[in-house]
Amino acid sequence: MTAGLDPALLSRVRELAGRFPTKRAALLPALWEVQKSSGWISPEALSAVAGALDLAPADAAAVASFYFLFARAPGGAKVIDVCDSFVCLANGGAELLDELCSRLGISAGDTTADGRFTVRRQECLAACHQAPAVQVNLEYRGPITSAEALLAELA
Amino acid sequence: MTVFEPVLLRRRGLDRSFDLDVYERSGGYRALRKALTSLSPQEVMDEVSASGLRGRGGAGFPTGRKWSFIPTDAPVKYLAVNADESEPGTFNNRVFIDADPHALLEGILLCCYAVGIGAAYIYIRGENLAGARALERAVAQARARGYVGGKILGTAFSCEVHVFRGAGAYICGEETALLESIEGRRPQPRSRPPFPAVVGLFGRPTVINNVETLACVPDIVDRGAAWFKTIGPEAAPGPKIYCLSGHVRRPGVYEQPMGTPLRELIEEHAGGIRGGRRIGFVIPGAAASTALVESELDVPMDYDSLRKVGTELGAGGIAVMDETVCIVETLERFARFFRHESCGKCVPCREGTVWQHLVLERLASGTGDTRDVEVLRDVSQQLVGRTLCALGAFAAAPQLGALRKFPEHFAAHAAGRCPLREAMTLA
Ligand SMILES: Cc1cc2nc3c(=O)[nH]c(=O)nc-3n(C[C@H](O)[C@H](O)[C@H](O)COP(=O)(O)O)c2cc1C
Ligand code: SF4
Ligand code: FES
Numbered sequence: 031m032t033a034g035l036d037p038a039l040l041s042r043v044r045e046l047a048g049r050f051p052t053k054r055a056a057l058l059p060a061l062w063e064v065q066k067s068s069g070w071i072s073p074e075a076l077s078a079v080a081g082a083l084d085l086a087p088a089d090a091a092a093v094a095s096f097y098f099l100f101a102r103a104p105g106g107a108k109v110i111d112v113c114d115s116f117v118c119l120a121n122g123g124a125e126l127l128d129e130l131c132s133r134l135g136i137s138a139g140d141t142t143a144d145g146r147f148t149v150r151r152q153e154c155l156a157a158c159h160q161a162p163a164v165q166v167n168l169e170y171r172g173p174i175t176s177a178e179a180l181l182a183e184l185a
Numbered sequence: 186m187t188v189f190e191p192v193l194l195r196r197r198g199l200d201r202s203f204d205l206d207v208y209e210r211s212g213g214y215r216a217l218r219k220a221l222t223s224l225s226p227q228e229v230m231d232e233v234s235a236s237g238l239r240g241r242g243g244a245g246f247p248t249g250r251k252w253s254f255i256p257t258d259a260p261v262k263y264l265a266v267n268a269d270e271s272e273p274g275t276f277n278n279r280v281f282i283d284a285d286p287h288a289l290l291e292g293i294l295l296c297c298y299a300v301g302i303g304a305a306y307i308y309i310r311g312e313n314l315a316g317a318r319a320l321e322r323a324v325a326q327a328r329a330r331g332y333v334g335g336k337i338l339g340t341a342f343s344c345e346v347h348v349f350r351g352a353g354a355y356i357c358g359e360e361t362a363l364l365e366s367i368e369g370r371r372p373q374p375r376s377r378p379p380f381p382a383v384v385g386l387f388g389r390p391t392v393i394n395n396v397e398t399l400a401c402v403p404d405i406v407d408r409g410a411a412w413f414k415t416i417g418p419e420a421a422p423g424p425k426i427y428c429l430s431g432h433v434r435r436p437g438v439y440e441q442p443m444g445t446p447l448r449e450l451i452e453e454h455a456g457g458i459r460g461g462r463r464i465g466f467v468i469p470g471a472a473a474s475t476a477l478v479e480s481e482l483d484v485p486m487d488y489d490s491l492r493k494v495g496t497e498l499g500a501g502g503i504a505v506m507d508e509t510v511c512i513v514e515t516l517e518r519f520a521r522f523f524r525h526e527s528c529g530k531c532v533p534c535r536e537g538t539v540w541q542h543l544v545l546e547r548l549a550s551g552t553g554d555t556r557d558v559e560v561l562r563d564v565s566q567q568l569v570g571r572t573l574c575a576l577g578a579f580a581a582a583p584q585l586g587a588l589r590k591f592p593e594h595f596a597a598h599a600a601g602r603c604p605l606r607e608a609m610t611l612a
Contacts, residue, residue, distance in 0.1 A: 049347075051387045057369035062311075062350055083369075096371050098353030099311045111312075115273040116472070116518040117430045120510050153355070153522055154273035154472075155312055158430035158504065159437045168314040 034074030035082075039067055043082045053083045057093060061100055070101035099168075106141045106148035108184050111165040112174075115154040122175065123162035127151060129177035147184075192404055192416070192424045193397070194440040197284045203319060205326040208287040214332055216406035217291050220298055221340045224406075229299035233402060235410035237422045242267055242358075242395030243470070243499045245421065245488040248402075252300050254382035255390045263386040264297055264305035265367065265393045268320075269351060269358035271310050272579075273522055274471035275502035277426040278396040280438045282309070282316040285400070286323035290346065292399030294332065295406055297344045300392055304345045308363050311352040320348045355526040359574045360393040362528065373528045374574035395500070397426055417443035421487040429455040431505040432462065444490065448482040451505055462507040470499030472519045473579035475586025476512060495586060511605050512591050513598050516584060517545040523580035533568055534577040540564045541584060548598040555599045562588050 035043070042063055046056040060079045064071050071094060080090035094100050110130060114123040127138060130149050134142050141148040157163035160172035166184060174180050196202045196211055208214070220229050234249025255262055266289070270278040281289045293305045309317050324346050327333040335343045349367055351357045357366045361375035364386045385391020401423055405413050414422045425443040427450050430436045434456030441450065447469060451457065458464055466476040469486065475496040477484070484494050491498045506515065520542040529535045544560045547553030561584055568581040588595060597604045 052368065054369035055367055055387075058350065058352060058366065062352070085369075093369060093371050096354055097311070097351075100352050114518075115522060116468075116515045117274060117504050119514065119518055120431060120506055152312075153525065154271065154275070156270050156276040156279055156310070158274055158276055158502070159428065161430060161436075165312060168312060170315065 034078035047083055070104045107146050109148045109167055111150045111152040113152045113155045113163040117158040118162040121161035126162045189441055191440045202284045213287050216403040217294050220406055221338050226299045232410050236405045236413040238401055239421055241397035248398055255300050259390045261389045262302045263391045264302045266307040267395045268307055268309040271355040271358055272471040274504045275500045277428045277438055281396050281400050283319055286319050288400045290327055292402035295402045298342055306347045306349045308349050311350050317348055317350050356528045373530045418487055427501045429503045432458050432507040433505050434459045444485040444487040446483050447486055458507055465506045465508040465510050468504040470497040471502035473582050474499050475583055511603050512594050513549050517549040519583050520545045531572045533571045537564045537568045538580050551601045558595045558599050
C-alpha cells in the first residue's frame with residue numbers, strides 16, 4: 031500500500047488514470063475522489079496520488095493549490111460557502127456572512143473548534159437569482175435571509 | 186407582452202424534464218437520428234453555418250466557422266464543452282444542465298458528428314456538484330439507449346462523452362486554460378498560435394463551445410437554418426437565454442430572441458424593479474461589462490448593439506441595481522474578483538488587478554483620494570491589449586466604462602463621501 035491512500039482509493043485512482051489519454055489528466059478527478067473520501071487532501075494523500083500518476087509531488091501540489099475547492103487542511107463537517115459578490119452584496123450577502131461568522135465565533139475561512147462548521151467567503155456561485163446565495167457542502171441553498179434559521183436547519 | 190414561443194426552454198416546465206423518456210417524447214434525439222441517417226457531416230456543418238449561430242460564451246464567434254477550422258484529416262479530435270460559468274452575474278448554463286441535459290448532449294453529439302470528433306469533455310465548474318451529477322446521469326441514460334458510445338444508433342458514428350469537474354478557478358472558463366485544466370496542468374492560458382483548432386486538448390485539434398451554443402444545435406438541424414434565422418437580428422440570430430438578477434421582482438432565466446430590448450426584459454419579463462424604487466444602473470453582460478443607466482435601456486441585447494453603446498453582451502447576465510446601490514461598491518467587487526482570479530502569468534494583469542482592487546477598496550470605503558481615481562484609470566488602460574488572455578481586458582472594461590460614465594461618483598468617493606449614503610464610515 032502506498033502511504034497516504036487506502037488500497038480501494040488507490041485502485042480507483044489507477045482506474046481513473048486509464049480513462050484518459052495521459053495519466054496526468056486524471057489528477058483533478060483523483061483529487062476529487064480523495065477529497066470525497068476524507069474531506070480534504072493531506073500532503074501524504076497528494077503525494078500518493080502524484081505517485082500513482084507518475085508525477086512529482088511538487089508538480090501535483092502546484093496544480094492542486096491553484097484551486098479554491100481543494101482543501102489543504104481539514105474543514106468542518108458542514109462547509110458553508112456564502113457568496114458576497116456584487117449581486118449577493120446588493121441583497122444582504124455580506125451581512126449574512128458576518129452574521130454567520132459572529133454566531134459561530136469564527137472569521138470567514140475558519141472552522142469552529144468543535145469541527146462542525148467551516149464558513150467561507152465565495153465568489154459568484156452562478157445562483158444570483160437566489161441571492162444571497164449559499165452552498166452547504168456544495169449543495170445550493172438560497173436565498174438565505176436568516177443566519178439563525180440556516181444554522182438551526184444544519185444543526 | 187411580446188409573445189415568443191420558447192425554443193430552448195420549452196421543456197423546462199415538464200415534469201422530470203431532465204429524463205430521457207421525457208426528452209424523447211418531446212422530439213428529443215430526432216435531430217441526431219436525422220443527421221446520422223440522412224445527412225453527411227458536411228451537411229450538418231453547413232446547416233449550422235447557414236443558421237448564423239454565434240457562440241453564446243461571450244465572444245460571439247460564428248459556430249459553423251469555428252467547426253470548419255478543424256482539419257478534416259486529423260485522426261483524433263476533441264470537443265471541449267465550456268460549462269464553467271463563473272463570471273459574476275451569469276447563471277444561464279445551469280438551466281440546461283439541471284433541466285434539459287439531453288438537449289446539451291444532443292448538441293454535443295451533432296457537433297461531434299459534423300466535425301468527426303470521437304470524444305467530448307464537458308468541463309463543469311466544481312461548485313456545481315448537482316449539475317455534474319445530472320450530466321453523469323444523462324450520459325449514462327443516453328449510453329444505455331445507444332446515443333452515446335460505439336456505433337451510435339447502429340451507424341458507423343461512435344462518440345464518448347466525459348464529465349469533467351473543475352475545482353473553483355474562474356480562469357478555467359478561458360478556453361486554453363480549460364484545456365490545461367483537463368490535462369492536469371496549472372490552468373494558465375496558452376499563448377496562441379497555435380490555436381486550439383490545430384493544437385488543442387492533448388495536442389489534438391479541438392472545438393471549444395459554450396453549453397448554450399451547443400444546446401441551439403439540435404433545433405437548427407431539426408427545423409433548419411432558415412427557421413433559426415427568423416428569430417432575432419440578422420447578424421446574430423436565434424433565441425437567447427438571459428439571466429436577470431438583482432432588484433427585479435422575478436429574478437431568473439428568460440428565453441427571448443437575441444436582440445430583445447433590455448428594458449423589455451427588465452420590465453415585462455422580470456417584473457420590473459421591486460420595492461417601488463427606481464433603477465440605479467444595470468450591468469448588462471456580467472462583471473466584464475460596462476454599466477448602463479436608465480436612459481440607455483432601450484438597447485437591443487445582442488453583441489453588436491451593445492458594443493455600439495460601449496458595453497458587452499457577455500453570456501447575457503443582466504443584473505439590475507436599484508437606486509440604493511453604489512456603483513463604486515459594485516466595481517470594488519468586480520475588481521476583487523479579477524484580482525483573485527488572475528492566473529498571474531502576465532505582469533500587467535497580475536499587478537494591475539491588485540492595484541485596481543486596492544484603490545477601489547480605498548475609494549469604496551471613503552479613504553481614497555483623487556490620485557486613486559487616476560491610478561484606477563492608468564492601470565486599467567494598461568491592461569487593455571497587453572495580456573495573454575482576455576481576463577485583463579475584462580478587468581479593465583467595467584472600470585474604464587464607469588470612469589467615463591459616473592465621474593461624479595468617483596469624485597464624491599475621492600472626497601470621502603458616497604452620494605448615496607447619509608454618512609460614510611471613514612477609517
Ligand atoms: C477569463 C475568461 C473566462 C471565460 N469563461 C467562460 C465561461 O465560463 N464559459 C464560456 O462558455 N466561455 C467562457 N469564456 C470564453 C471562452 O474562452 C470561449 O470563447 C468560449 O467558451 C467559446 O464558446 P462559444 O464559441 O460557444 O461561445 C471565458 C473567457 C475568458 C477570457
Ligand atoms: S491576462 Fe491575467 S488571467 Fe489571462 S493569462 Fe495573463 S495573467 Fe493570466
Ligand atoms: S453574485 Fe452571488 S451567486 Fe452570483
